[in-house]
Amino acid sequence: MTPDRNYYFPTKGHAALREVIRYGLAGDEGFIIITGEIGTGKTLMLRLMMDDLPDRFETAVILSPHLSRLELLLAIFQDIGLAGPPEHPASLDSLLRILNDHLYALAQQGKKLLIVIDEAQNLPDESLEQLRLLSNFETDTQKLLQIVLFGQPELRGKLSQTNMRQLVQRVSIMETLAPLSKQEMVNYILHRFKKSGVYEMPRSFATTDLIWRYTKGYPRLINKIMSRALLVAYAEKKTKISRKIVNEAIASFNTPKQRGLLASRVLRWGTGFCLLILLFWATAFAPPWLAQTISYDRDAMPQWYLQTTAWFTQLADDGRQSMELWQEKVIVWINGQTNTPKQPPSQPSKVVQTMPLPAPLPTATPPLEGEADTPLPAGEPTAENLRPVYPSPFMRGSQ
DSSP: OOOOGGGOOOOHHHHHHHHHHHHHHHTTOSEEEEEEOTTSSHHHHHHHHHHHOOTTEEEEEESOOOOOHHHHHHHHHHHHTOOOOSSSSOOHHHHHHHHHHHHHHHHHTTOEEEEEESSGGGSOHHHHHHHHHHTTOBOSSSBSEEEEEEEOTHHHHHHTSGGGHHHHTTEEEEEEEOOOOHHHHHHHHHHHHHHHOSSBOOOSHHHHHHHHHHHTTOHHHHHHHHHHHHHHHHHTTOSBOOHHHHHHHHHTTOOHHHHHHHHHHHHHHHHHHHHHHHHHHHHHSOOGGGGOOBOOOGGGSOHHHHHHHHHHHHHHHHHHHHHHHHHHHHHHHHHSSOOOOOOOOOOOSSOOBOOOOOOOOOOOOOOOTTOOOOOOOTTOOOTTTTSOOSSOTTSSOOO
16 A cells, blocks of 8 residues: 555654654755664655655655665666766766765855765665765755655664664664554544545444454554454455454455464464473372382492482472471361371482472361360351342443
8 A cells, every 4th residue: 555645643752753854954954864663654754755855855765775875876867857977887986976076066055965865774884984975075064964764663673783873872762653553543544535535434342443453553454353343344344444344344354364374373372271281280180100209329429410410310309398387387286176286208319300299288187075165256257148139330341
């Protein structure tokens, strides 16, 4: 889909970024860098910036930046209609001399050159360095050109390299274009529906929530889904975009590759769940053979292995004793009587590796003969008056 300025919706982020670009161009700043994920509206912001430019700018717009240093200069020459040197092929030095003379001629007319590059993350390092060298063209009072770069987040990663630190020092403005919020997405769709004036805006929470979960606020995805939804509505002779229509629009984009990714994701989740079940079974319902002692000849083992095994064995014994102590405390608290503490286990003569079975749960102790349940005093809460108030607002289903 091509960005259409007639459908521009000034969200908070887009409007603020537009003002920042205006400020940077008016303030004679050197480099202005705008980054954003795919589909956030960078190209639309570029076109809006071109609409806002005053007449004092001569522009060179580069849309395919897979260019070397020489190719970049030739593309700038071609876009501004500047003739190159007579020799062929043109040398880099001759191109720079001609460009320098042209920039000084523009300055005498009260103008300057603005170089705009889209998809700047694709620029080679040598071309970025050439742009930095072009920013050296200046007089004692002003710069002879300004540079605006639009690119994906990879551009920031490229500029973070050590060899780019000189260019980064000349960057005056570096902003990021974020996706729309959920409310901004609703307002954006409403704005475009008002522009069309034919179909009714989906106002149910379930429908807008479905669109939000699929698009995450990226305008390009929103346009893609809503355009397909309009097509489905037209085919079904509907004038209202319902949740069913949006679901059909989303399902039409589920390519075999996407279905394969979903299947692999379900497989990973299922595998992880099965491993958790297996781990629970191994710890709670382990068969007796897992607790059998495994012995081996101590003299046949290296010293470092014996020391490590002894350390882990001692660690396991300490943990087991602590658990037994807590079990005794819990049993005392439940039964109301003191159990005879167990004797600590004797140290084995051989180094062993064991996996102990879990201790059985304590059983309730019946009351002693002659004892009776003590009635609760008056006013004490009972099982009857501890029932929750129903219906509770926290127990109702979602709307």
